[in-house]
Amino acid sequence: xxxxxxxxxxxxxxxxxxxxxxxxxxxxxxxxxxxxxxxxxxxxxxxxxxxxxxxxxxxxxxxxxxxxxxxxxxxxxxxxxxxxxxxxxxxxxxxxxxxxxxxxxxxxxxxxxxxxxxxx
Amino acid sequence: xxxxxxxxxxxxxxxxxxxxxxxxxxxxxxxxxxxxxxxxxxxxxxxxxxxxxxxxxxxxxxxxxxxxxxxxxxxxxxxxxxxxxxxxxxxxxxxxxxxxxxxxxxxx
Numbered sequence: 001x002x003x004x005x006x007x008x009x010x011x012x013x014x015x016x017x018x019x020x021x022x023x024x025x026x027x028x029x030x031x032x033x034x035x036x037x038x039x040x041x042x043x044x045x046x047x048x049x050x051x052x053x054x055x056x057x058x059x060x061x062x063x064x065x066x067x068x069x070x071x072x073x074x075x076x077x078x079x080x081x082x083x084x085x086x087x088x089x090x091x092x093x094x095x096x097x098x099x100x101x102x103x104x105x106x107x108x109x110x111x112x113x114x115x116x117x118x119x120x
Numbered sequence: 121x122x123x124x125x126x127x128x129x130x131x132x133x134x135x136x137x138x139x140x141x142x143x144x145x146x147x148x149x150x151x152x153x154x155x156x157x158x159x160x161x162x163x164x165x166x167x168x169x170x171x172x173x174x175x176x177x178x179x180x181x182x183x184x185x186x187x188x189x190x191x192x193x194x195x196x197x198x199x200x201x202x203x204x205x206x207x208x209x210x211x212x213x214x215x216x217x218x219x220x221x222x223x224x225x226x227x228x
Contacts, residue, residue, distance in 0.1 A: 047164065047207055049218040060216045063121070096163055105211050106154030106169030108176070113163055
Protein backbone atom coordinates (compact mmCIF):
# COMPACT_ATOMS: atom_id res chain seq x y z
CA UNK A 1 0.00 0.00 0.00
CA UNK A 2 1.44 3.33 -1.03
CA UNK A 3 1.66 5.96 1.69
CA UNK A 4 2.55 9.63 1.42
CA UNK A 5 3.57 11.85 4.33
CA UNK A 6 4.16 15.58 4.23
CA UNK A 7 6.67 17.28 6.51
CA UNK A 8 8.06 20.76 6.96
CA UNK A 9 7.80 23.91 9.06
CA UNK A 10 4.33 24.82 10.17
CA UNK A 11 5.13 28.54 10.33
CA UNK A 12 6.84 30.64 7.68
CA UNK A 13 7.46 34.38 7.73
CA UNK A 14 6.14 36.61 4.95
CA UNK A 15 8.53 37.01 1.98
CA UNK A 16 10.41 33.83 2.93
CA UNK A 17 10.35 30.43 1.21
CA UNK A 18 7.93 27.67 2.14
CA UNK A 19 9.57 24.24 1.88
CA UNK A 20 7.73 20.95 2.21
CA UNK A 21 8.74 17.36 1.61
CA UNK A 22 6.57 14.36 0.75
CA UNK A 23 7.96 10.99 1.75
CA UNK A 24 6.65 8.10 -0.33
CA UNK A 25 6.61 4.56 1.03
CA UNK A 26 5.24 1.33 -0.34
CA UNK A 27 6.24 2.16 -3.90
CA UNK A 28 9.27 3.48 -5.69
CA UNK A 29 9.03 7.15 -6.59
CA UNK A 30 11.64 6.53 -9.27
CA UNK A 31 9.43 4.03 -11.02
CA UNK A 32 7.94 5.42 -14.19
CA UNK A 33 4.26 5.78 -14.85
CA UNK A 34 3.32 8.16 -12.06
CA UNK A 35 2.87 11.88 -11.62
CA UNK A 36 3.41 13.51 -8.24
CA UNK A 37 1.64 16.65 -7.21
CA UNK A 38 1.11 19.27 -4.55
CA UNK A 39 -2.40 20.51 -3.87
CA UNK A 40 -3.39 23.04 -1.23
CA UNK A 41 -6.53 24.07 0.61
CA UNK A 42 -6.82 27.46 2.23
CA UNK A 43 -8.78 27.53 5.51
CA UNK A 44 -12.45 26.95 4.82
CA UNK A 45 -11.92 26.89 1.04
CA UNK A 46 -11.76 24.38 -1.78
CA UNK A 47 -8.86 22.54 -3.35
CA UNK A 48 -6.23 24.33 -5.42
CA UNK A 49 -3.64 22.58 -7.55
CA UNK A 50 -0.10 23.86 -6.98
CA UNK A 51 1.98 21.81 -9.41
CA UNK A 52 3.13 18.49 -10.84
CA UNK A 53 6.38 16.66 -11.30
CA UNK A 54 6.16 13.94 -13.92
CA UNK A 55 8.15 10.72 -13.87
CA UNK A 56 10.34 12.32 -16.53
CA UNK A 57 11.26 15.09 -14.10
CA UNK A 58 9.29 17.71 -16.04
CA UNK A 59 7.35 20.12 -13.87
CA UNK A 60 4.17 22.11 -14.42
CA UNK A 61 2.60 24.70 -12.16
CA UNK A 62 -0.56 26.63 -11.55
CA UNK A 63 -0.09 29.92 -13.46
CA UNK A 64 -1.61 31.82 -10.54
CA UNK A 65 1.57 31.15 -8.55
CA UNK A 66 3.49 33.40 -10.92
CA UNK A 67 6.66 31.30 -11.14
CA UNK A 68 7.16 31.20 -7.35
CA UNK A 69 6.94 27.40 -7.11
CA UNK A 70 9.40 24.61 -7.83
CA UNK A 71 9.15 20.83 -7.31
CA UNK A 72 12.01 18.33 -7.29
CA UNK A 73 12.63 14.63 -6.75
CA UNK A 74 15.02 12.91 -4.38
CA UNK A 75 14.68 9.38 -5.68
CA UNK A 76 17.39 8.01 -3.38
CA UNK A 77 15.27 9.05 -0.42
CA UNK A 78 11.96 8.31 -2.19
CA UNK A 79 10.58 11.77 -1.70
CA UNK A 80 9.70 14.92 -3.57
CA UNK A 81 9.72 18.50 -2.41
CA UNK A 82 7.91 21.79 -2.91
CA UNK A 83 9.48 25.21 -2.59
CA UNK A 84 7.25 28.28 -2.75
CA UNK A 85 9.07 31.58 -2.71
CA UNK A 86 8.04 35.02 -1.48
CA UNK A 87 5.08 33.78 0.50
CA UNK A 88 2.28 35.96 1.82
CA UNK A 89 -0.64 35.31 4.14
CA UNK A 90 -2.58 34.14 1.06
CA UNK A 91 -0.30 31.08 0.95
CA UNK A 92 -1.53 29.92 4.36
CA UNK A 93 -3.11 26.54 3.68
CA UNK A 94 -3.07 22.83 4.27
CA UNK A 95 -0.69 21.40 1.67
CA UNK A 96 -1.33 17.88 0.39
CA UNK A 97 0.97 15.73 -1.69
CA UNK A 98 -0.68 13.21 -3.99
CA UNK A 99 0.00 10.60 -6.65
CA UNK A 100 -1.60 10.15 -10.03
CA UNK A 101 -1.08 7.22 -12.36
CA UNK A 102 -0.08 8.38 -15.80
CA UNK A 103 -2.96 8.46 -18.29
CA UNK A 104 -5.53 8.27 -15.47
CA UNK A 105 -7.31 11.44 -14.42
CA UNK A 106 -7.46 11.26 -10.64
CA UNK A 107 -5.15 11.23 -7.62
CA UNK A 108 -5.39 7.81 -6.03
CA UNK A 109 -3.12 8.31 -3.01
CA UNK A 110 -2.85 11.39 -0.80
CA UNK A 111 -0.87 12.47 2.21
CA UNK A 112 -2.74 13.54 5.31
CA UNK A 113 -1.85 17.19 4.71
CA UNK A 114 0.40 19.70 6.44
CA UNK A 115 -0.82 23.07 7.69
CA UNK A 116 1.51 25.92 6.84
CA UNK A 117 0.79 29.33 8.31
CA UNK A 118 2.45 32.44 6.91
CA UNK A 119 2.80 35.00 9.65
CA UNK A 120 5.40 37.22 11.20
CA UNK B 121 -7.83 28.20 -17.77
CA UNK B 122 -10.72 25.76 -17.71
CA UNK B 123 -13.21 26.61 -14.98
CA UNK B 124 -15.31 23.94 -13.31
CA UNK B 125 -18.61 25.05 -11.80
CA UNK B 126 -20.24 22.74 -9.30
CA UNK B 127 -23.87 22.94 -8.27
CA UNK B 128 -25.51 23.17 -5.93
CA UNK B 129 -23.06 24.57 -3.42
CA UNK B 130 -24.99 22.90 -0.62
CA UNK B 131 -27.33 19.93 -0.90
CA UNK B 132 -29.53 19.21 2.13
CA UNK B 133 -30.42 15.53 2.17
CA UNK B 134 -31.36 12.64 4.43
CA UNK B 135 -30.00 9.12 4.80
CA UNK B 136 -31.56 6.81 2.26
CA UNK B 137 -32.14 9.53 -0.34
CA UNK B 138 -30.55 9.67 -3.77
CA UNK B 139 -28.70 12.84 -4.75
CA UNK B 140 -27.18 14.14 -7.96
CA UNK B 141 -24.27 16.58 -8.04
CA UNK B 142 -23.37 18.59 -11.12
CA UNK B 143 -20.01 19.73 -12.51
CA UNK B 144 -19.91 21.91 -15.60
CA UNK B 145 -16.72 22.79 -17.50
CA UNK B 146 -16.18 26.11 -19.27
CA UNK B 147 -14.94 24.21 -22.32
CA UNK B 148 -14.73 20.60 -23.39
CA UNK B 149 -12.62 18.33 -21.19
CA UNK B 150 -13.64 15.11 -22.98
CA UNK B 151 -13.78 12.59 -20.09
CA UNK B 152 -10.79 13.99 -18.19
CA UNK B 153 -12.76 14.36 -14.96
CA UNK B 154 -12.32 12.93 -11.48
CA UNK B 155 -14.57 13.16 -8.41
CA UNK B 156 -13.42 13.26 -4.79
CA UNK B 157 -15.05 13.03 -1.38
CA UNK B 158 -13.60 14.99 1.52
CA UNK B 159 -14.57 14.93 5.18
CA UNK B 160 -13.48 17.91 7.32
CA UNK B 161 -9.89 17.60 8.50
CA UNK B 162 -9.13 14.74 6.13
CA UNK B 163 -7.47 14.33 2.77
CA UNK B 164 -9.70 13.94 -0.28
CA UNK B 165 -10.55 10.43 -1.38
CA UNK B 166 -10.74 9.51 -5.05
CA UNK B 167 -14.21 8.23 -5.96
CA UNK B 168 -14.33 8.36 -9.74
CA UNK B 169 -11.67 8.73 -12.43
CA UNK B 170 -11.94 9.21 -16.15
CA UNK B 171 -15.47 10.58 -15.66
CA UNK B 172 -17.20 7.29 -14.87
CA UNK B 173 -14.83 4.66 -13.48
CA UNK B 174 -15.17 3.86 -9.78
CA UNK B 175 -11.86 3.84 -7.92
CA UNK B 176 -10.74 0.88 -5.84
CA UNK B 177 -13.03 0.03 -2.91
CA UNK B 178 -15.60 2.70 -3.77
CA UNK B 179 -19.14 1.42 -3.09
CA UNK B 180 -21.46 0.83 -6.01
CA UNK B 181 -23.88 3.47 -4.72
CA UNK B 182 -21.49 6.03 -6.22
CA UNK B 183 -21.85 6.43 -9.97
CA UNK B 184 -20.90 9.13 -12.45
CA UNK B 185 -21.52 10.01 -16.05
CA UNK B 186 -20.73 12.75 -18.50
CA UNK B 187 -18.48 13.95 -21.26
CA UNK B 188 -17.51 17.17 -22.96
CA UNK B 189 -18.71 19.88 -20.54
CA UNK B 190 -21.41 18.30 -18.35
CA UNK B 191 -20.80 15.75 -15.63
CA UNK B 192 -22.83 14.29 -12.80
CA UNK B 193 -22.10 12.28 -9.69
CA UNK B 194 -25.01 10.30 -8.27
CA UNK B 195 -25.08 8.85 -4.78
CA UNK B 196 -27.85 6.30 -4.37
CA UNK B 197 -29.32 5.64 -0.93
CA UNK B 198 -27.16 7.99 1.12
CA UNK B 199 -25.32 6.46 4.07
CA UNK B 200 -24.38 8.56 7.13
CA UNK B 201 -20.70 8.55 6.06
CA UNK B 202 -21.62 10.09 2.69
CA UNK B 203 -22.33 13.50 4.22
CA UNK B 204 -19.21 15.35 3.13
CA UNK B 205 -17.78 17.71 0.52
CA UNK B 206 -17.48 16.57 -3.08
CA UNK B 207 -15.12 18.04 -5.67
CA UNK B 208 -14.70 17.49 -9.37
CA UNK B 209 -11.32 17.95 -11.04
CA UNK B 210 -10.10 18.17 -14.61
CA UNK B 211 -6.74 18.04 -16.27
CA UNK B 212 -6.12 19.60 -19.65
CA UNK B 213 -3.88 17.76 -22.06
CA UNK B 214 -1.32 20.38 -22.96
CA UNK B 215 0.11 22.05 -21.13
CA UNK B 216 -0.90 19.82 -18.24
CA UNK B 217 -3.00 22.16 -16.13
CA UNK B 218 -5.37 21.03 -13.48
CA UNK B 219 -8.35 22.72 -11.81
CA UNK B 220 -10.89 21.76 -9.19
CA UNK B 221 -14.51 22.76 -8.93
CA UNK B 222 -15.64 24.82 -5.98
CA UNK B 223 -17.25 21.83 -4.29
CA UNK B 224 -20.69 20.66 -3.17
CA UNK B 225 -21.46 20.05 0.47
CA UNK B 226 -23.90 17.20 1.01
CA UNK B 227 -25.37 17.85 4.43
CA UNK B 228 -28.06 16.41 6.63
